[in-house]
Amino acid sequence: MVPLVVPILGFPCMAGLEWSILVAALGASLLTLISGFGLGTLLLPVLALFFPLELAVGITAVVHLLNNMFKFGLLWRHVDRRVLLWFGIPGIAGAWVGALLLVRLSAMEPLYMGVRHAVDPLALVIAVLMAVFAITELVPTSSRYAFGPKALLPGGIISGFFGGLSGHQGALRTMFLLRSGLSKEAFIATGIAIALLVDLTRIPVYLERFPDTLFDRWPLIVATTLAAFLGAWWGKKLIPKITMRSVQLVVGVMMLVIAAFMAAGVI
Numbered sequence: 001m002v003p004l005v006v007p008i009l010g011f012p013c014m015a016g017l018e019w020s021i022l023v024a025a026l027g028a029s030l031l032t033l034i035s036g037f038g039l040g041t042l043l044l045p046v047l048a049l050f051f052p053l054e055l056a057v058g059i060t061a062v063v064h065l066l067n068n069m070f071k072f073g074l075l076w077r078h079v080d081r082r083v084l085l086w087f088g089i090p091g092i093a094g095a096w097v098g099a100l101l102l103v104r105l106s107a108m109e110p111l112y113m114g115v116r117h118a119v120d121p122l123a124l125v126i127a128v129l130m131a132v133f134a135i136t137e138l139v140p141t142s143s144r145y146a147f148g149p150k151a152l153l154p155g156g157i158i159s160g161f162f163g164g165l166s167g168h169q170g171a172l173r174t175m176f177l178l179r180s181g182l183s184k185e186a187f188i189a190t191g192i193a194i195a196l197l198v199d200l201t202r203i204p205v206y207l208e209r210f211p212d213t214l215f216d217r218w219p220l221i222v223a224t225t226l227a228a229f230l231g232a233w234w235g236k237k238l239i240p241k242i243t244m245r246s247v248q249l250v251v252g253v254m255m256l257v258i259a260a261f262m263a264a265g266v267i
Contacts, residue, residue, distance in 0.1 A: 021050055025063070025224040026231040039228060040064045040167035045130060045258040053122050053262075054106040058206040059221055060167055065199035066225045071192050078189035083180050086152040087173075088194040091160030095198040098164025099205035106209075114265010126166050127262040130255055133168045138252035151176055156194070163198040164205070170195075 024046040040060050047056035105125060110118030155176030163169030173191055182190060 021047065021220065022223055022227045025227040026234070039067055041130075041133060041170065041255070043224075043228070044126075044167055045255060048126070048258070048262065053126055054102060054206075054209075055217075057102060057126075057167060058203070059217060059224070061199055061203050061206060062221050063225050063228060064167065065196070065203060066221075067228055068192050068196045068199060070229070072189075072196055075185070075189035075192060078183075078185040079193045080180075080182055080186045080190045083152065083177065083182065083186075083190050084193055087156035087159075087176065087180075088190075088197045090153050090156035091163070091194055091198055092201045094157040094160025094162075095164035095201040096160075096205065098161040098166075099202040100164075102165050103205060103209040112265075114263075117265050119263065119265045123262050123265075127259040129162065129166045129168050130262075131259040133171055134252045134255040134259070136171055138249065152180065159194075160198050160201070163195070164202040169198060 025043060043063060044056055044060045047059055050056075051059065102122065105120070105122035108121045110120045111124060112119055155172070159169045159172040159176060162172060170191075173194060177187060177191060180187075
């Protein structure tokens, strides 16, 4: 099977690497469905182990977009247009600024020498954000924090900004939408629509800055997306057999370890 699949992926000299990423994407998607973490939150640190950080963010964004397009096609009828207008449209501006900041950070000189290599500003920022959002989602009381409908506009800007910078937007979006008066179906569908707007805003910025590196990875992006779909399907089967809280703890600790390694210049 390997000789047939590897040429399709287009990287015959990196077969082991490609398969490692596909397995990791499947596992990340599986854990996403069970633990409640966003796909981008888990997939980004996995890809960061194999690619430069700015490229890992770009690949994650494309996979995230394709996954959300699939879900949006199923749930678009439930989208709340009012919330989409007041939260999603400002999120476009925030995502654009965040994506521009990512591009600028990726071009800056390293800040200090780590254990194995120099740590640049982008790696440090992503490491800090990864740690903060991991802790936020691990603390049980964090799910109780929510903002009222009046905070939709600034919430959209803030959530979009972090979505454009690192892809960490799900936790913030949830905090701002919880008390917006949406039904369960509208909450899910509107969140997907907002995430789509953020992805459609940040990806062109990434493509302008990293056109060759992203386009050259399209076979891997397609394969990773399919692996994520498979992981979601498998995760649905495992939900009755696994304790969600235990998965959240394991995943959260792993994210904190990866963040620490990034800040220390180990990876």
